[in-house]
Amino acid sequence: MNDNLLKFGDHSLTIRYPSYRDRNTYTCSIINRRGEELMKKQVMLNVKVTKVKVESGAESIELPFKTDANLPEDAKVEWRDKENWTAHVFQDGADKLQQQSWYYRGRTEMRPNALKDKDLSLVVKHATESDCLTCTVYSTEGKILLRGEVLLQVKAHKEVVGPQQSAVELVFKTERKLECKDIKVEWRNRKDRKVYRYPSSDQSEEQFYSYKHRTEMKEGQIEKGDFSLVIHFPTDCDNDIYTCKVYRGDGTILMKKRVELHVKDHQVEVEDGCVTLPFKTKTDLLNESRIEWLLVEPTYRIVHVVDNRKSGSEQSEEQQPNRKGTKMNENLLETGDLTLTMEDITEDDCGKYKCVIFGKQGMILQEKTVQVLMTGMNQLQNEMAPLIDQV
Structure with missing residues (x-):
């Protein structure tokens, strides 16, 4: 800030080498000795940076950074990411790979005559994460001579x-x-x-x-x-x-x-008081397993259990009884079909169900979620969705 700000009434703040992460709204308040606020002002800072987009899986991408400045040949060029990891260091006409973070080893390169050609662009190979990389040029005394940023946007295939x-x-x-x-x-x-x-x-x-x-x-x-x-x-x-x-x-x-x-979410509707919750998996997962169908929302309760770790029967003396009117395939170990059928459905039975396959030592081998709706609820939800978005 200005040393004579009280004399000249200039309360401006200077931020040197503003970066992409400095984007924000800044508030300046002037308060007297009694704690009374005399003046207040907000300034929104928007820092424009070069954006580079690439599809995940591309062999390489160049982060451009060219300058008109005459930089000394012994200057140090350093690229860092938003986590402050060193992506690349160039000095005395050579790459300083020993100063590079392990994450970028073997994946970056700069031109041999980068300073002479005034082209400090960085090539990054096999980029998978979006990031904001900063290039800083230092003198031999450590003084910042130049700084620039490039926003790398990597798009993953969906x-x-x-x-x-x-x-x-x-x-x-x-x-x-x-x-x-x-x-x-x-x-x-x-x-x-x-x-x-x-x-x-x-x-x-x-x-x-x-x-x-x-x-x-x-x-x-x-x-x-x-x-x-x-x-x-x-x-x-x-x-x-x-x-x-x-x-x-x-x-x-x-x-x-x-x-x-x-x-995609799996939704099923109740028809004539019955509903089927489909789930198929690999039979190899079911050896010595425990299969549980649970209602998890809006309340929690165990609906049906098949314990293959004991006699293979659908319930043991230790577990609570299955809900009445539920059944699963008897040959599920051979088919991998864990579909659950429920009868005598009421509104209290609607909600989110989860099937969990437990292996040895209680490890969860696979899960699936199924949403049970009363007939017509699915259509109502689809009609209500645009109205909710407007609110």
């Missing part, structure tokens, strides 16, 4: 499927030929849980248990540049963002892509 689809393919195909023989492929979800790994012999115990027996990559597809993953019997609990990484045995990343999966 796969939308119906609630009763038997399988979904998360597509990742390329025409690029990969010469190396020791290719490995790894799919992970947003929580970094391992969904699938190729070769399948490397699967081991690291694969997260809710994906076991339900994921696969087709035989021979890798040689054709197809790294797509198939998820069998997807449910709403599989809604997630999945990242595929293709790399060599030494860990060098060759390709990377994100795919978002959305399984």
